[in-house]
Amino acid sequence: xxxxxxxxxxxxxxxxxxxxxxxxxxxxxxxxxxxxxxxxxxxxxxxxxxxxxxxxxxxxxxxxxxxxxxxxxxxxxxxxxxxxxxxxxxxxxxxxxxxxxxxxxxxxxxxxxxxxxxxxxxxxxxxxxxxxxxxxxxxxxxxxxxxxxxxxxxxxxxxxxxxxxxxxxxxxxxxxxxxxxxxxxxxxxxxxxxxxxxxxxxxxxxxxxxxxxxxxxxxxxxxxxxxxxxxxxxxxxxxxxxxxxxxxxxxxxxxxxxxxxxxxxxxxxxxxxxxxxxxxxxxxxxxxxxxxxxxxxxxxxxxxxxxxxxxxxxxxxxxxxxxxxxxxxxxxxxxxxxxxxxxxxxxxxxxxxxxxxxxxxxxxxxxxxxxxxxxxxxxxxxxxxxxxxxxxxxxxxxxxxxxxxxxxxxxxxxxxxxxxxxxxxxxxxxxxxxxxxxxxxxxxxxxxxxxxxxxxx
Numbered sequence: 021x022x023x024x025x026x027x028x029x030x031x032x033x034x035x036x037x038x039x040x041x042x043x044x045x046x047x048x049x050x051x052x053x054x055x056x057x058x059x060x061x062x063x064x065x066x067x068x069x070x071x072x073x074x075x076x077x078x079x080x081x082x083x084x085x086x087x088x089x090x091x092x093x094x095x096x097x098x099x100x101x102x103x104x105x106x107x108x109x110x111x112x113x114x115x116x117x118x119x120x121x122x123x124x125x126x127x128x129x130x131x132x133x134x135x136x137x138x139x140x141x142x143x144x145x146x147x148x149x150x151x152x153x154x155x156x157x158x159x160x161x162x163x164x165x166x167x168x169x170x171x172x173x174x175x176x177x178x179x180x181x182x183x184x185x186x187x188x189x190x191x192x193x194x195x196x197x198x199x200x201x202x203x204x205x206x207x208x209x210x211x212x213x214x215x216x217x218x219x220x221x222x223x224x225x226x227x228x229x230x231x232x233x234x235x236x237x238x239x240x241x242x243x244x245x246x247x248x249x250x251x252x253x254x255x256x257x258x259x260x261x262x263x264x265x266x267x268x269x270x271x272x273x274x275x276x277x278x279x280x281x282x283x284x285x286x287x288x289x290x291x292x293x294x295x296x297x298x299x300x301x302x303x304x305x306x307x308x309x310x311x312x313x314x315x316x317x318x319x320x321x322x323x324x325x326x327x328x329x330x331x332x333x334x335x336x337x338x339x340x341x342x343x344x345x346x347x348x349x350x351x352x353x354x355x356x357x358x359x360x361x362x363x364x365x366x367x368x369x370x371x372x373x374x375x376x377x378x379x380x381x382x383x384x385x386x387x388x389x390x391x392x393x394x395x396x397x398x399x400x401x402x403x404x405x406x407x408x409x410x411x412x413x414x415x416x417x418x419x420x421x422x423x424x425x426x427x428x429x430x431x432x433x434x435x436x437x438x439x440x441x442x443x444x445x446x447x448x449x450x451x452x453x454x455x456x457x458x459x460x461x462x463x464x465x466x467x468x469x470x471x472x473x474x475x476x477x
Contacts, residue, residue: 021054021055021081021082021156021160022055022057022078022079022081022082023049023054023055023056023080023081023082023083023084023156023157024055024056024057024058024059024074024075024078024080024081024082024083024084025042025045025046025056025058025059025083025084025085025086026058026060026061026071026083026084026085026108027039027042027058027059027060027061027062027086027088027196028061028086028087028101028104028105028108029061029062029086029087029088029089030061030062031089031092031099031101032105032204032238032450032453033204033442033448033449033450034442034448034453034464035091035204035207035453035465036062036063036200036201036204036456037088037201037204037205037209038193038196038198038201038205038208038209039062039086039088039196040088040191040195040209040259040306041088041124041125041148042058042060042086042124042204043191043192043193043196044148044188044189045063045084045086045123045148045149045152046148046155046191046192046195047056047189047190047191047192048148048150048152048188048189049151049152049153049241050189050192050327050377051189052153054153054156054220055124055135056196057074057078057080057195058196059071059109060196061150061199062200063197063204066151067107067108068111070183070231071108071111072114072117073114073125074183075115075116075118075433076115078115079120080116081119081333082118082120082121082156082159083112083116083118083119083120083121084120084121084122084123084149085105085108085109085121085122085123085124085140086123086124087101087105087122087123087124087125087126087127087134088124088125088126089125090102090129090130090134090411090413091387091413092442093383093387093413094383094442094443095383095384095385095387095413095415095417095443095469096384096385096426096443096444097443097444097445098115098139098413098415098443099158099445100334100411100412100413101112101126102134102137102138102411105135105138106138107112109138109139109140111209113238117157119141119142120140120141120142121140121141121142121144121152121155122134122135122138122140122142122143122144123143123144123148123151123152124148125154125224125228125300127143127144128145128146128227128228129224129227129228129234129389129390129391130389130390130411131145131173131175132173133141133409133410133411133412135171135173137411138173139173142159142169142171142172142173142174143172143173143174144173144174145173145174145175146175147214147229149188151174153173154174156420159300162362166448173361175210183308184234184235184237185213185214185234185235185236185239185240185311186236187209188238190243190244190247190382191244192304192389193251194280198251198252198253199252200254202253202255202285202459202462204461205256205457206251206255206457206461206463206465207245207256207257207287207463207464207465208243208248208255208256208257208293209256209257209258209259209463210238210244210256210257210259210286211235211249211258211259211260211271211323212235212241212263212269212270213232213234213236213237213260213269214228214229214233214234214260214262215230215231215232215233215236216229216230216231216261216262217231217232217233218235218261218262218291218327218329219329220314220316220326220327220328220391221325221326221327221357221358221392221394221397222326222357222386222389222393222394222416223261223392224389224391224392224393225261226390227389229261233265233266235266235269235442238269238272238273238275238276239401241273241276242273242276242277242280242282243458245277245284245330245397246280248284248325249282249283249284253420254283254284254285254462255285255286255462255463256284256286257286257287257288257463258284258286258287258288258289259288260288260289261289261291261292261314262291262294262314262386263288263289263290263311264290264291264294264295264299264303265291265294265298266310267294267296267299270299270302270303271298271302273306274299274302274303274305274306274308275302275306275335276391277304277307278305282307283307283308284306284307285308285463286306286308286309286461287308287310287311287312287464287467288307288308288312289309289311289313289314289462290311290312290313290314290338291313291314291329291330292313292315292330292334292337292338292339293329293330293331293334293337293338295334295337295338295341295342296341297341297344297345300341300342300345300347301345303347304345304347308347309347309348309463309467310347310348310349310350310378310463310464310466310467311342311347311348311349311350312349312350312351312352312381312464312466313335313338313349313350313351313352313388314329314352315328315335315351315352315353315372316352316354316357317353317354317357317364317368318332318335318351318353318367318368318369318371318372318375319332319364319367319371320332320358321359321364322357322360322364322368325357325358325359325360326354326357327393332371335351335371335375336371336375337388338374339351339377340374343376344442346379348378348467349377349378350377350378350379350380350381350464350466351372351375351377351380351382352380352382352383352465353372353381353382353383354382354383354386355368355382355383355385355421355425356384356385356386356415356416356417356418356421356422357386357394357416358394358397358401358416358418358434359418359420360420360421360422361420362420362421362425362428365421365425365428366386369432374438377438378438378466378467378469379407379438379439379440379466379467380436380438380439380440381440381442381466381468382439382440382441383426383441383442383443384417384426384429384441384443384444385415385416385417385443386415386416386417386431387413387414387415388404388410388414388415388416389410390410394414394416395410397416398416403416418477420431425432425442426444427446429441429446430446433446433447438469438471440466440469447469448465453465456460456468459461
């Protein structure tokens with residue numbers, strides 16, 4: 021049986037993201053010696069030509085699509101990726117009668133709606149490393165017996181049962197253009213853990229990865245870093261929901277990088293609550309160039325409303341630790357949650373300004389996804405209907421600020437050029453991104469905000 025895996029994720033802002041999930045699937049297929057190829061559409065210029073050529077040359081029995089995102093979660097200038105996914109499906113149907121499997125983090129959020137919208141044959145919800153093997157075995161067995169398999173979605177109810185992620189093989193990146201992602205995206209990516217135990221009202225991490233934190237051993241993480249260095253990738257983003265939790269695991273990873281003298285630069289997400297001087301020093305010494313705090317707010321009432329597990333005092337302390345260590349840092353904000361007013365917005369902005377971060381990424385409005393507490397809040401308030409199809413992006417925006425927040429942000433941004441507002445294309449756009457990357461800049465774009473301002477003049 022031959023399997024063609026397609027990555028139809030072509031977003032370039034803030035950067036094109038290497039399809040790490042698909043690389044994990046490829047590694048699992050390698051372990052079982054299952055014949056497969058990968059077609060990444062991110063950098064192609066003629067989608068139909070590339071898909072049809074790959075199908076003609078490889079003649080796959082099964083085709084899998086890995087869907088990373090449904091949309092860019094940006095308000096008010098949002099982009100849905102589903103029409104493009106459907107275009108890819110139509111192209112496949114025109115050139116092949118292969119059965120089609122859907123998977124990926126986006127699919128796991130709204131599997132039945134996406135399954136129906138794209139009219140696929142099979143789907144996988146949850147982690148795909150084991151589920152893809154199970155599904156392929158069922159398909160192959162049915163082919164041998166002549167059984168007709170009806171369309172269905174395979175739900176991996178055992179998300180989190182693999183307690184030690186080392187049981188999964190490291191991702192196989194050989195079928196993907198790593199050089200292109202380094203050139204146009206400025207970094208590779210790596211994962212040191214899965215699962216999120218926190219309770220942010222909007223977050224989909226617990227839905228996709230489970231609530232139990234599952235760790236990769238520092239040894240395996242650093243083995244993978246060495247393999248990245250070997251293929252020329254010396255800057256990576258750690259995609260964990262929070263790199264610094266648990267603290268001990270983060271310390272062990274940093275110690276191992278330092279022990280092996282790995283020449284790597286890296287960045288990642290962090291939780292202000294678990295920022296400690298000792299850990300930050302280790303992070304810096306292991307090659308960390310910057311950390312991004314998923315702060316959402318900087319006002320006590322709104323921190324509570326958003327379900328954050330840290331306080332304003334802890335945010336201030338974490339910012340000070342970064343300043344003292346010389347480590348760049350960014351605060352990410354989500355404005356407009358339940359109970360937000362223009363007064364709470366102003367207090368958040370004032371508090372963040374006092375912390376003097378390297379940059380701020382601020383989203384106005386919060387994308388609503390089923391299964392989150394925000395979905396239930398919005399439903400009870402009547403801002404969404406119980407049976408509303410959320411494939412079309414729906415954003416929660418507190419009624420108290422709805423008519424005032426965009427003009428306020430427009431005026432505010434003119435005085436604060438290191439604040440990025442993606443939903444309004446302020447201090448972030450494709451032209452700016454390309455100019456910065458052309459100079460060979462590595463790491464997250466927010467680390468280069470001062471450089472970006474020079475380009476805008």
